[in-house]
Amino acid sequence: MWRFITPVFLHASFMHLALNLLSTLVIGSGLENGLGFWKLTTLYLISGFGGILFSCVFNPLAYSVGASTAIFGLIGYYIAYLCIEWSRLGESNPMQRFTLIIFILLILLFNF
Numbered sequence: 001m002w003r004f005i006t007p008v009f010l011h012a013s014f015m016h017l018a019l020n021l022l023s024t025l026v027i028g029s030g031l032e033n034g035l036g037f038w039k040l041t042t043l044y045l046i047s048g049f050g051g052i053l054f055s056c057v058f059n060p061l062a063y064s065v066g067a068s069t070a071i072f073g074l075i076g077y078y079i080a081y082l083c084i085e086w087s088r089l090g091e092s093n094p095m096q097r098f099t100l101i102i103f104i105l106l107i108l109l110f111n112f
Contacts, residue, residue: 004056008048010065020067027074027107034081040074047073075107 011017024044032040051069055062082100 004049004052005045007052007064008045008067008070011067012065016066020071023071023107024067024074027071027078031074031078043077044070044074047071047076075104079104 011020028040028044031043035043048067048070051073052064055064055069082104086097
């Protein structure tokens with residue numbers, strides 16, 4: 001069981017930790033306003049667990065470190081939210097859709 005939870009909290013280097021922390025802060029702060037602390041924490045931990053479980057199914061001998069699976073879970077939630085609420089976005093500010101698309105593309109590029 002430890003193999004599916006601890007990698008989210010382990011990192012390979014200081015740079016790896018800093019980039020994961022920055023990504024989590026940028027994405028998580030925006031989502032926390034809408035979801036709240038407990039829902040965001042639950043989403044983060046389930047995403048991390050699910051991503052590592054998925055990785056272990058396809059490559060059972062490899063170990064992983066880092067919060068990338070949890071971060072990509074947050075990005076996935078963000079994209080799903082945008083797809084569902086697309087028609088409501090931009091009603092008051094037409095540039096809101098464009099800004100969100102650029103934001104998500106930059107985060108994805110930054111994480112790859």
